[in-house]
Amino acid sequence: MFWLSLIPALITIILTFKTKKLIVSLFIGVLTGSFLNNGFIGGITGVGEYMMDAMSEKESSYTLSFLIAFGSLAELIEMAGGISGFSEKVSKWAKSEKGVLGWAWVLSAITFFDSSFHTIAVGTVLTPTVEKVKGSKEKFAFILSVTSLQLILMIPIATAYIGYMVTVVTNNIKNTGITETAYTIVAKSVLWNFFTLAMLIIGIGVTIFGLGFGKYRIGKTVKEEDEFTKAHIMKEEHANQSIIEYPKNSKNLIIPVAILLVSTIFFFWWTGRDKATSFFSALSSADFSVSIFSAIMLTLLITTIYFLIQKISLAEIETHIVKGGEKVLSLVIVLILSWALTSATQDLGFNSLISGDLVKSIPKFLIPSILFLISSIIAYTIGSSWATWALMMNLAINFSLNSGVNIPLMVGTVWAGGAVADIISPLSAQMAGTDFGEHLATSFPYLLGGVVTATLGYLLVGFFI
Template identity: 75%
Template sequence: MWLSLIPAAITIVLTFKTKKLIPSLFVGVLAGTFIKEGLLGGITAIGEYMMDAIADKESAYTLSFLIAFGSLAELIEMAGGISGFSEKISKWAKNERSILGWAWILSIITFFDSSFHTIAVGTVLTPSLDKVKGSKEKFAFILSVTSLQLILLIPIATAYLGYMVTLVANNIKGTGITENAYALFVKSVFWNLFSWIMIIIAIGVTLLGLGFENFKMGKSEAEKNEFTKGHIEKEELLGKSTEEYPKNSKNLIIPVSILLISTVFFFWWTGKDKATTFFGALSSAKFSVSIFSGIMLTLIVTTIYFMLQKISLAEIEAHIVKGGEKVLSMVIVLILSWALTSVTQDLGFNNLISKNLVRSIPRFLIPSIVFLISGIISYTIGSSWATWALMMPLAINFSMNSGINLPIMIGTVWAGGAVVDIISPLSAQMTDISYGNHLATSFPYLIIGVLSTTIAYIAVGFFT
């Protein structure tokens, strides 16, 4: 059973050393299959674990949703939706505080994916921030919080939702837990205390400043360049934004509205036969089917809408493919994360946490311990998704053996995995500052959030 710790440990150590998640996950899975099947058997088994992850119906829906979402985001950008909305916003963003406020307001139409939110809001507001000579470091911090932290608390129509519900569903199989995985997820949102606390801190920074940039930790050093000059030049050309069509804010607002409405509709449609009320139908819905149906309907309607604007079908097809390619790395991370979880469980990880071991830990400390372990792992390996995959089996096992409410333990895993996204490199990139500067200015507030969350989880352990 103790051998079941090796794949995860190898993944964590390699990611910490190399800062490369995909190779580290692959080596972790390979180590697990070697332990379980031997040298030659392990090489063939890694393919079996990955194919099993893809073949699982819920997982396939999640991967398909991500690819379709990447296509939708690319279509919106191509059609001038982001640049058009940026032009509208610039009329009202007159000072630093109003610009930071708009980062929150724009979450209403960009909440369904953290990367899309970061890119869209960064693109929309950075030019206005430059005009008023506002703090880019402060904007990067707000951008980080309004991306993942805020999105994790919205239990509908987000790119994360499919993966998170699937993860819960996969880990409660065979445990005797009969409650719907989506219902468990919705309840766990209230116990993601780290995201709630960071949102409160970020609101304080937005409205009051809270001494941001007066307290720095570490030096603002640029990241070491690991790529050839030719590679960098190629990436710069690929990443260069080209305005293909006139700016049109409706090309952002209308597709997002369709996505929201269609997703809610399909939640109701797939659950209406199991409940008598609207909200009862939502909680009984076929989750994966609903979000995939919503994104597909949105793509179809958006395609027709753009064609009516004289955008050619060939152009639309090219950007659908391009958008899908952009999320390929995320798809690979998910497949490897699921494979790592499966091989770890097959090696006896769930049996490692015995009732006696759990009961030897003071009950009131268990939520805070799981949160801190998850937070350390996420900060070390740099991935929320991989952290959630590694820690969810542990949290559910702790819940079953300690009697602590299951949504609380699930919430501690979401909270710990979200720690790393406070210092998102993408936020630094979109606000045009070095990652080192973003890290130095945001880290004190990250520490305050982690300490506050730990104390809060200790209190939860006392009173539940």
């Protein structure tokens, strides 16, 4: 009856596709798994146990705490005029559409640590300049999407994503006999994320050469009168701006980012120094979850002191710390429910379902491409890369153990599949000042091109494993 382990995930995917409500769908999936495991009454109490167990894991607790602290830091930077200050400086240097798109890539150097922050910051900085140079907002929206999650996935340090990625791998390699650290696996898997690599290459082509496909040539589908009919609706979290407007100051963005990067590297070394003989070996031996949480807390503390020196009131700082934490609450709930769903499916015998006999019935060279395509379909259906990674990572690890396929390769296919969910982003469309329908129409061919390229890449690699 191990096939029952598929039911909770399938229910979650179908409900998400139908309702577009991920949190409710995940909860019903967990509830279904708990009922199947424990019966009716036991299933009701079991939901809480699955959720509490998910949060009680050390890596999970650190990851959730890091995300809340990161949300607070991002909110402080925005409140203190760091983003708007940088916007003024950049607008002086971007004189053409190509220049604006190029700056979207350049600004990734200081906004790389979170995709939403990058999209909001760069969108706020450059959208007025796009309008000034009469550039394509659809093209800008696409580049915003590419330079957010896709680029961030290639940077295995000091990002909100890397903490979660390491936690997902850690939770799925326990008791498997795998001796390699989760962080090392994640760092190696970056090179096997063929979809992200393909989208970055396409993004560079769009930026430099205006790459396009026929009638979908990006930025050409917008009618001139659309500029006067679009509804520019701000997201709820941006509507409640601070009552006090502080002077624009680009240093209020640059300094916190620099502190975060330096402190992350320092704590990597600090937590791994006793297990290594050199600086770089200490980084690979670090206690990752402790390192990134310590770094974000130190950065938050120093940033608070720095803003107090600028005469920003402690009450204002406290208000925005809380506000920033509230902004990531929905993401925290998604992660807890995703981890709980994974545990429920494992208790139903999912690991036994993916047995050696089942895996051996699939031609080995097809395994990476199949895993990528399944992950891509799930990601596009439910619209969440994080939930997709949580659902699919256990499958990837089991396939690897039972087939002998390289573990970083299999992990990389899951990152790649999940990334499909974020290439067409409503937030990118909003921050670029364009309609989501136009963003979808002009970007989908590029997404499809990336999926085809990645699939062919995994098929090719499959012949050599």
